[in-house]
Amino acid sequence: GNSVTQMEGPVTLSEEAFLTINCTYTATGYPSLFWYVQYPGEGLQLLLKATKADDKGSNKGFEATYRKETTSFHLEKGSVQVSDSAVYFCALSDRGFKTIFGAGTRLFVKA
């Protein structure tokens, strides 16, 4: 079945460091891919999305490119801030009326 695998956390970075969170997926067909973020005590919110191969999603300085050849959707940010501390979820939607989430990666950013 379809699945999402993302790097285990926690990831601890200093402010202004470069961030990469790896995500790979297994899916039949042509899923849409998403990154969601969850701040403490809140539900998830969409960070960015890509709906077809080679699409780049971007938002708030975060980027991810839909790579069909490597079945990956890695999340990157050039310079993280303390306010980026949260849990990040990679997800795919496979037209089966459900979204499949990765295990989540907790990010800590130190001032």
Added chain:
Amino acid sequence: KAGVTQTPRYLIKTRGQQVTLSCSPISGHRSVSWYQQTPGQGLQFLFEYFSETQRNKGNFPGRFSGRQFSNSRSEMNVSTLELGDSALYLCASSPQGLYELDEQFFGPGTRLTVL
């Protein structure tokens, strides 16, 4: 536009009891999904409803059930509660949900504690 609302936000129950959680989607959204979030298992899909019909369900026992009303509001019910049911239950809505390629809009969740 108001976001997804979930009630109650916190709930404490004892083993063997049952519980009903409520979710009001964003106005105009017809698809509602439910997820269970625990530290050990992450986000697990429970079920999805569209126009009062359950279109998909995850691998949970029959103690977990749900329904959707004509106004798209949804409820989920857990009967005969077990300690392992303690979790954050998240509801999410999406605009059309026909192919479920839309992003989902999440509520803040209901924190259920089973003692």
